[in-house]
Amino acid sequence: MTKDQAREDIAFIRRAIEDGAAYATARSPDLLVWGIAVAIGYFGTYAFIRGWSPLAPGALWAACIGLPWLFSLRRLAKRLVGSAVATRGPVAQAMAMLWFGCGIFFMTMGIAVNATGQARYGWWNAVVAGVMGIGFFASASLTRLAWLRWVAIAWWAGELALFALRHRLEALPLAAALMLLLLAGPGYVLMSRYARRAEA
Amino acid sequence: MTDFDYAAIDEILASRVRLAIIAFLAGAKTADFAAVRDATKTTDGNASIHLRRLEDAGYIAMQKRFVARKPQTLYSLTERGRRALLDYVAHLETLLPPADGEAGRDGNR
Numbered sequence: 550m551t552k553d554q555a556r557e558d559i560a561f562i563r564r565a566i567e568d569g570a571a572y573a574t575a576r577s578p579d580l581l582v583w584g585i586a587v588a589i590g591y592f593g594t595y596a597f598i599r600g601w602s603p604l605a606p607g608a609l610w611a612a613c614i615g616l617p618w619l620f621s622l623r624r625l626a627k628r629l630v631g632s633a634v635a636t637r638g639p640v641a642q643a644m645a646m647l648w649f650g651c652g653i654f655f656m657t658m659g660i661a662v663n664a665t666g667q668a669r670y671g672w673w674n675a676v677v678a679g680v681m682g683i684g685f686f687a688s689a690s691l692t693r694l695a696w697l698r699w700v701a702i703a704w705w706a707g708e709l710a711l712f713a714l715r716h717r718l719e720a721l722p723l724a725a726a727l728m729l730l731l732l733a734g735p736g737y738v739l740m741s742r743y744a745r746r747a748e749a
Numbered sequence: 750m751t752d753f754d755y756a757a758i759d760e761i762l763a764s765r766v767r768l769a770i771i772a773f774l775a776g777a778k779t780a781d782f783a784a785v786r787d788a789t790k791t792t793d794g795n796a797s798i799h800l801r802r803l804e805d806a807g808y809i810a811m812q813k814r815f816v817a818r819k820p821q822t823l824y825s826l827t828e829r830g831r832r833a834l835l836d837y838v839a840h841l842e843t844l845l846p847p848a849d850g851e852a853g854r855d856g857n858r
Contacts, residue, residue, distance in 0.1 A: 558768075558841055561772075561833070562838060569778075570777065571776075729830060
């Protein structure tokens with residue numbers, strides 16, 4: 550065996566480990582959980598403003614953001630109590646940090662926008678959609694799932710639509726629909742894609 | 750000259766397909782048969798043979814379950830398999846100069 554062969558073998562092993570990490574990451578149910586929770590938040594807010602629901606948006610959003618955070622941070626909790634957790638490969642780590650960063654941005658800016666009364670101007674929903682597009686565009690490359698790029702493009706189209714509707718109440722159900730179709734939807738497809746494939 | 754020892758190469762991991770399976774499972778933690786087959790770009794029959802060989806060697810563990818009433822076979826890396834992969838990479842690194850060895854170790858994560 551030569552040095553070149555050894556380097557090639559190590560690179561081969563690294564690629565295979567990253568493929569495995571990408572596979573494990575793609576199966577994660579987080580997208581599904583977050584998509585449904587945030588859609589409920591948007592629909593609930595719309596229903597409250599229309600007078601269809603007595604539930605105040607503040608309490609609703611606290612639940613719709615807080616519960617998915619608890620779900621997503623379950624790995625950290627498992628680590629703290631000593632349960633076995635697989636070591637993440639670099640791809641899975643990059644994916645986790647990408648979406649973790651997006652989540653922190655959404656939460657901090659969401660609080661700021663609501664606290665300053667900027668939420669009523671409606672531009673924030675378009676920003677959320679734009680950042681979602683960035684997240685999916687980067688995820689498509691990290692997981693080598695090219696179709697996720699189309700999800701990113703759809704998010705950016707949604708961003709424009711939400712910006713156009715920023716002064717209208719209809720932006721809320723549109724944002725909810727985008728969350729279901731473009732966040733929970735891909736999450737469901739990724740999860741069921743592996744579950745459906747039974748052994749030949 | 751290096752201190753590379755051909756005789757010390759793990760015979761089980763000498764196969765490219767088996768090496769790919771072990772490395773894939775190291776990243777995936779658990780994967781079903783179809784995922785392993787796709788990742789290693791091999792056929793059902795070939796994948797089955799190599800998975801059986803790895804299972805017999807104690808490098809991977811198999812678990813059967815039902816998903817939507819369909820049988821699904823899940824594979825995961827055992828501690829013995831993880832150790833074998835680390836040893837294999839460490840063995841390859843003995844062939845490389847120290848500076849290259851650092852890059853190679855990243856692949857173990």
